[in-house]
Amino acid sequence: MTDAAAVAAMAEPRVRMAPSPTGYFHVGSARAALFNWFFARQQGGTLVLRIEDTDEARSRPEWTEGIISAMAWLGMQADAGPYLQSGEGVAHQAAIEALWSSGALYACACTRDEIDARVKARAAAGDPTPGYDGFCRDLGLPRGEGRALRFRTPDAGTLTVDDLVRGAVEFPLSALEDFVCVRGDGSPLFALANAVDDRTMAMTHVIRGEDLLPSTPRQVLLWEALNRAEGRELPLPFYAHLPLLVNEQGKKLSKRRDPVAVELYREQGYLPVAFRNYLALLGWSPGDEEILPVETLIERFRLEDVQKSPAFFDVKKLNHFNGVYIRMLSVPEFIEAARPWVDPVAGEWAPGSWIDPDTGAPVVAEVPWPPSRYDEVRFAEVASVAQERVAVLSEVPALVDFLFLEDAPIEEASWQKAIAGDEAAPQILGAALAGYAECAWDKDTLHAVTLEIAETAGRKLGKAQAPIRVAVMGRTTGLPLFDSLAVLGRDETRRRVAAALDRLAAAA
RNA sequence: GGCCCCAUCGUCUAGAGGCCUAGGACACCACCCUCUCAAGGUGGCGACACGGGUUCGAAUCCCGUUGGGGCUGCCA
Numbered sequence: 001m002t003d004a005a006a007v008a009a010m011a012e013p014r015v016r017m018a019p020s021p022t023g024y025f026h027v028g029s030a031r032a033a034l035f036n037w038f039f040a041r042q043q044g045g046t047l048v049l050r051i052e053d054t055d056e057a058r059s060r061p062e063w064t065e066g067i068i069s070a071m072a073w074l075g076m077q078a079d080a081g082p083y084l085q086s087g088e089g090v091a092h093q094a095a096i097e098a099l100w101s102s103g104a105l106y107a108c109a110c111t112r113d114e115i116d117a118r119v120k121a122r123a124a125a126g127d128p129t130p131g132y133d134g135f136c137r138d139l140g141l142p143r144g145e146g147r148a149l150r151f152r153t154p155d156a157g158t159l160t161v162d163d164l165v166r167g168a169v170e171f172p173l174s175a176l177e178d179f180v181c182v183r184g185d186g187s188p189l190f191a192l193a194n195a196v197d198d199r200t201m202a203m204t205h206v207i208r209g210e211d212l213l214p215s216t217p218r219q220v221l222l223w224e225a226l227n228r229a230e231g232r233e234l235p236l237p238f239y240a241h242l243p244l245l246v247n248e249q250g251k252k253l254s255k256r257r258d259p260v261a262v263e264l265y266r267e268q269g270y271l272p273v274a275f276r277n278y279l280a281l282l283g284w285s286p287g288d289e290e291i292l293p294v295e296t297l298i299e300r301f302r303l304e305d306v307q308k309s310p311a312f313f314d315v316k317k318l319n320h321f322n323g324v325y326i327r328m329l330s331v332p333e334f335i336e337a338a339r340p341w342v343d344p345v346a347g348e349w350a351p352g353s354w355i356d357p358d359t360g361a362p363v364v365a366e367v368p369w370p371p372s373r374y375d376e377v378r379f380a381e382v383a384s385v386a387q388e389r390v391a392v393l394s395e396v397p398a399l400v401d402f403l404f405l406e407d408a409p410i411e412e413a414s415w416q417k418a419i420a421g422d423e424a425a426p427q428i429l430g431a432a433l434a435g436y437a438e439c440a441w442d443k444d445t446l447h448a449v450t451l452e453i454a455e456t457a458g459r460k461l462g463k464a465q466a467p468i469r470v471a472v473m474g475r476t477t478g479l480p481l482f483d484s485l486a487v488l489g490r491d492e493t494r495r496r497v498a499a500a501l502d503r504l505a506a507a508a
Numbered sequence: 509g510g511c512c513c514c515a516u517c518g519u520c521u522a523g524a525g526g527c528c529u530a531g532g533a534c535a536c537c538a539c540c541c542u543c544u545c546a547a548g549g550u551g552g553c554g555a556c557a558c559g560g561g562u563u564c565g566a567a568u569c570c571c572g573u574u575g576g577g578g579c580u581g582c583c584a
Binding site: 212316 | 510511512513514515519520531532533535542543544545546576577578580582584
């Protein structure tokens with residue numbers, strides 16, 4: 001039977017996502033979770049969430065909550081769990097007993113230093129075999145406090161892992177050392193806990209990152225030993241190892257130097273649908289069209305089509321996707337989505353937080369305006385023109401700040417370029433001050449009046465609007481000027497133009 | 509060092525022996541549109557790592573080389 005046929009014959013696939021609680025949700029885990037989720041939804045299977053917290057020293061209960069909420073943000077929900085691996089202790093201990101009784105395990109009294117010393121000595125003698133040498137293998141040491149339990153691996157032969165993504169991968173058993181699977185304190189290590197949990201939770205497919213491929217032979221060996229020791233023949237799950245997510249150097253995304261926390265992207269103003277859509281394209285392709293509803297993604301997803309080579313996590317493309325999704329929002333939806341960034345009271349996080357593209361470090365700006373000056377109605381009036389101009393929600397505050405700050409937030413570079421550096425600026429600003437005094441206050445009239453000012457100054461409108469824009473809005477770029485002035489109001493607009501004129505006079 | 513994986517534009521990918529003069533998307537460049545900036549439109553630049561086979565025919569199959577990566581812990 002082919003793999004595809006086997007999958008088709010499987011009545012109810014059971015898959016799992018098994019992150020370790022490290023304080024945040026890693027984008028690599030998110031991508032693996034997504035592919036598991038796609039597979040489960042498409043096949044009518046079950047997705048179980050299992051928190052791999054056997055490393056007690058590095059686990060904290062509250063981290064689990066973060067993983068679940070990040071999953072929920074991405075619109076993914078597990079069908080079962082969360083199970084804590086640490087809660088499976090009884091099953092783990094039973095497995096250890098069975099394995100010990102069957103002779104699959106032996107106690108080892110070697111310390112890390114002793115093992116390293118022997119490896120070194122061997123290397124010096126010309127034997128490059130690395131790892132544990134099986135020193136305690138036939139010593140018949142009894143179990144005891146401080147003694148780890150090692151798995152007796154076969155000395156020869158080949159173990160083949162049939163991977164749904166990579167095909168048959170062969171591992172020479174001679175290179176596989178007797179690995180530790182129970183700590184000196186009696187607690188199980190990853191490989192054992194993982195295999196036991198996959199058995200008790202009846203997993204049919206193990207879909208995970210490629211970094212786990214080298215540890216698969218150990219888990220297969222353990223699985224088979226467990227079949228013998230427990231006297232129940234459980235079928236091995238199908239394995240599918242997903243390509244790694246890498247940075248621009250082609251190296252595995254690392255916590256230290258890459259922005260890997262899903263939470264960071266949420267706080268920066270990425271839409272979950274956009275983020276999820278982008279994630280889906282890392283190592284897989286639905287075809288020429290890339291921006292697709294999740295139903296379509298689920299329908300088209302095939303494990304067999306997953307790419308084998310690593311994928312670079314490209315924030316630029318993510319930004320584009322996010323911009324597209326933002327523009328797909330209705331204006332009310334956009335207002336709602338932007339609320340946390342513009343409304344100082346509703347804000348769950350500081351407006352203006354983003355990830356520095358160079359350092360990858362999160363940057364959090366001051367709350368740009370006090371709650372007393374925020375006006376939701378005014379924001380709503382410029383929302384549609386702001387919506388077209390942002391790729392991430394955290395860009396919104398800088399676009400609308402001129403509405404909520406006491407004075408124009410004048411950027412020095414803009415001032416120098418458009419006002420101080422333009423000899424026609426005083427004339428244009430003066431004309432604006434006068435021209436805006438009496439005219440009707442709507443965007444079309446403002447356009448017409450300003451056009452006249454430009455013509456009088458012998459300028460194209462594009463050039464002539466710059467000093468006014470900077471005087472009122474603070475920057476040479478931003479929302480359309482006349483829409484903005486219309487919302488800001490006649491008095492405030494003229495006050496700011498006059499202020500710019502004063503500053504110019506003071507400088508002269 | 510040992511074991512394993514990988515190799516199509518800068519990036520994500522389409523491609524399962526002839527449909528490929530290698531398609532799409534992001535980025536980049538130019539032009540158009542335009543009150544700035546975006547968005548949008550049009551066009552452009554740009555890849556089968558290399559060497560051997562197999563075949564009438566290879567991006568697609570095989571071998572080797574080179575390059576990159578992962579693992580190598582009483583972490584997961």
